[in-house]
Amino acid sequence: MNAARGRIVSPVAGEGRRLDSLDAWASALRPARSPAAAGSVPSAQGAAAATAAGDAEAFRPTVRPGMALVMVLDDVGDDGELVRMRGDRLVIGRSEGDLLVPHDISMSPRHALIERIGNAGWRLSDLDSGQGTFVRVASARLKHGTLLQIGSTRLRFQALDLTEGVLVEVRAGRDATRHECHAPSTTIGRADCGAGIGLTDPFVSPLHATVHRSPRGWRIENAGRNGLWVRIEAPVAMTVPSQFLCGEQRFAFQPLT
Numbered sequence: 001m002n003a004a005r006g007r008i009v010s011p012v013a014g015e016g017r018r019l020d021s022l023d024a025w026a027s028a029l030r031p032a033r034s035p036a037a038a039g040s041v042p043s044a045q046g047a048a049a050a051t052a053a054g055d056a057e058a059f060r061p062t063v064r065p066g067m068a069l070v071m072v073l074d075d076v077g078d079d080g081e082l083v084r085m086r087g088d089r090l091v092i093g094r095s096e097g098d099l100l101v102p103h104d105i106s107m108s109p110r111h112a113l114i115e116r117i118g119n120a121g122w123r124l125s126d127l128d129s130g131q132g133t134f135v136r137v138a139s140a141r142l143k144h145g146t147l148l149q150i151g152s153t154r155l156r157f158q159a160l161d162l163t164e165g166v167l168v169e170v171r172a173g174r175d176a177t178r179h180e181c182h183a184p185s186t187t188i189g190r191a192d193c194g195a196g197i198g199l200t201d202p203f204v205s206p207l208h209a210t211v212h213r214s215p216r217g218w219r220i221e222n223a224g225r226n227g228l229w230v231r232i233e234a235p236v237a238m239t240v241p242s243q244f245l246c247g248e249q250r251f252a253f254q255p256l257t
Contacts, residue, residue, distance in 0.1 A: 023136040066257035088116040107247030134229035136243040142218040149229040151203030
C-alpha cells in the first residue's frame with residue numbers, strides 16, 4: 001500500500017482542507033484483467049514508452065471536466081458497486097441523495113457530499129451527519145477533540161498538555177474507557193498483544209497504530225490491516241485515490257484527471 005503524503009493547509013474557500021496523509025488505497029478501483037485483456041490496453045509504462053518514441057498520447061478530454069469513480073465497497077474485501085460521476089455533485093445518504101444505503105441505520109438521511117472544485121479537482125464534505133464522515137489516512141496530526149476510528153472502535157483524543165494526552169473510547173455516543181499517552185510513542189493494538197493501549201476489538205491488528213509526542217505536537221500513524229480513519233471537520237480535497245466512511249459503509253474514490 002502506498003500513501004500519498006501532503007502538507008496540512010488551512011481550509012480555503014472553493015478548495016477544501018488537505019489532510020496530512022490520505023491513505024492512497026486504489027486497488028479497489030483497479031479490477032483484475034485476464035492476460036489477454038491486459039494485452040489489449042497499454043499499461044502506464046507502455047503508454048509512456050510509446051509517447052517517448054514519438055507516438056501520440058492516449059486520448060483524454062481537454063475541454064469538458066474530467067470524471068471520477070466512486071465504489072460502494074462490499075462488506076468483505078475490496079470489490080463493490082462502481083458508480084461513475086459525470087456531474088458536479090454526488091450526495092450520499094440513507095434516504096436522500098444520489099447514492100443511497102438504506103439499510104445502514106448509522107448513516108444520516110443526507111450524510112456526505114462529493115463535489116467538483118473548478119475543472120480538475122474534487123472535495124468531500126460532511127453534511128452535518130450524526131455519526132460524522134471519516135477518511136482513511138496513513139498518518140494524521142492530533143489536536144484536542146480529534147475523533148478516530150481504529151477497527152470498529154471510536155476514540156476521541158484529548159490533549160491535556162504538551163506531555164500528556166488521553167484517548168477516550170466512545171461508545172453509543174458517550175465517553176467510556178480512558179487510555180493515557182505519556183511516553184514519546186504509545187502503541188495501540190488488540191488487547192493482550194503487548195501494545196501500550198489494548199482494545200477489545202477483533203478488527204484491531206495486534207499492532208495497529210502508534211501515537212507520537214514531540215515538541216511540535218501529537219500525531220498518529222497507521223500500521224493496521226483495517227486502516228486508521230479520522231473524522232473530517234471541514235471539506236477535504238480529494239486529489240488522490242482514497243477511502244472514506246459514512247456510518248458503517250466504506251467507499252473508495254478515484255479522480256480521473
